[in-house]
Amino acid sequence: MSDELILVKQNNAVLEIQINRPDKMNALTDAMYAAINNALDNASNDDEIKLVYLRSSGAHFSAGNDLADFLQTDFNLESNVVQFLLKLAALEKPVVAAINGAAVGIGLTMLLHCDIVFASADVKLSVPFVKLGLTPEGGSSQLLAQRCGDLKANEWLLTGRTILAEEAAGTGLVNQVFDSAEDLWQASDSLTQKMAKSSLDILLASKQLLKGEQREEVLALIKKEATIFGQRLKTDEAKAAFDAFLNR
Amino acid sequence: MSDELILVKQNNAVLEIQINRPDKMNALTDAMYAAINNALDNASNDDEIKLVYLRSSGAHFSAGNDLADFLQTDFNLESNVVQFLLKLAALEKPVVAAINGAAVGIGLTMLLHCDIVFASADVKLSVPFVKLGLTPEGGSSQLLAQRCGDLKANEWLLTGRTILAEEAAGTGLVNQVFDSAEDLWQASDSLTQKMAKSSLDILLASKQLLKGEQREEVLALIKKEATIFGQRLKTDEAKAAFDAFLNR
């Protein structure tokens, strides 16, 4: 296996982006966001790419931001992490995600900008921002309620508790659950290859209608949340929570 | 049984519209839309009618548009099929639908403009527009996500796959599932007759509040989708898909 932390390959008209840092539960660093952003730009500009397939290596989809790396990086609207969310939300081609194991923080909120999400039965999702003294990001303050209903979104965001596969499927947080990661990846391969048999035109026109007028609102929401998130990062409450987490 | 393709009868204050072309899986022709439109106008104008009950004869609700007939008919905003969707979405009186067997294409999208949908356990729904090189119609690009969550709507519309009763009930695509078509029709008769005991005033005022400000947006959405759909119909991709379907 390559030692690149983000693997990108084209499989027919599908661009596969694979988070590849399994020894760190696929926690995401600034450099990894930059690599994904580059791949998303290529997906957007290359007419031979019809859709994006996002997955990861190993036992977990992503533990979210690598907190040590995150604290060493300036956080603002130009940061690679925020640009990643904006690029994903703005992408005009469909995005399919396959998730297994932990999908935490941005490992969940990025899914709100994917069009189809397949999961394995061992998936464990959470948005534990409140535990770090932080506010919802990545559009989750509105999009999680839109996808799963307001009560579940409120509970998940206000308590940070873990969501298992059955609850994720029952609330519409994921499309389908597969018995194992192998089954998940096989089904996702099959789905994305099947979708790639449609023309690029029809995929673009369909996604355009599905996103409707909402895309601009979502981009504005991501920026609004990121601005508040950035202010929270500077609070003593957040600093103490980060310290406790990193020194646990 | 009458050889009329659309049966219309009044049962107390309920106007029953029954799609009656069971030998063709209740596929809908231009003439059938015209007949339904006439019935909807009567339902709207007749103060003795409090609500509409929509069902079909035989083993299937509707296989959707009769494609051979569809290709022989001009498609534009004045077409009977588009006027049907607009009239159904604009109707101020409640509409209850009872569906069994296949509910395909417009056989599903028309349900998005019904207020209550009962189903039998053998129901098989799909919106396979993408397989015909076409884009979502009938308001489905927004209303399917609003009813069932965005992930399921995306998957159903981007892949065209079939939805069975359990998934339909679990996602809110239908209200309730009954063991057989007979049970379905009995429950729907009972429901509609019970609803007809309320005054017309209270039904109109309640539906007005439930639809809220959204009705005008939905009518505009149906027209927008129909315009794009009409452009897609002229593409080589759609023509080839139709040819393959009709000559399979």
Place this chain on the structure above:
Amino acid sequence: MSDELILVKQNNAVLEIQINRPDKMNALTDAMYAAINNALDNASNDDEIKLVYLRSSGAHFSAGNDLADFLQTDFNLESNVVQFLLKLAALEKPVVAAINGAAVGIGLTMLLHCDIVFASADVKLSVPFVKLGLTPEGGSSQLLAQRCGDLKANEWLLTGRTILAEEAAGTGLVNQVFDSAEDLWQASDSLTQKMAKSSLDILLASKQLLKGEQREEVLALIKKEATIFGQRLKTDEAKAAFDAFLNR
């Protein structure tokens, strides 16, 4: 147990409001709304209160308005019952509700303004306005569909039928179901005490993002519905329905 009909106590940073009229299924009178409103004002103004926990005494959450009392009280936008809904919807601090037994009418619609709702397995919810010749109130004409999907909201509001725990959980009308009222209250105590360990700042900022731009729309909706509801109250249809109910 106190003979106060509304019990209010502070438990650490949680303000507990307990409806305490178990011999009347916790039906709510004008005086009880006034007492709750007073408690909500205190919750809003007291910086030592981080969140509100709403529950009741005995076998039922609330049978809704005490109809005899309701008919003796002027109904308008200044009424205590309408002010209660407006204050609850406007509260900037999180509200957790624990419901068991009957939750009828406003006993359900008030939940649409709570952020997290835990229920016991014996819960029986309904919004039977149509049976009283009345229209949806408390924001339910829009918020019930937003929380549970439009089909279920339509059916519940147009028929007034009862919703049991399994359906409530499956549709997102409640967050979680517990085996007994004792389990429910224990879990709700635990949840609210855990939430109170977050700072007030982070709870306010999170709820502000979750409510988004919608709060003003909801307040306007409650007022609009109350105005129409007030007109319906004066109709012969509603008067006859109330008479039949009170003399049953």
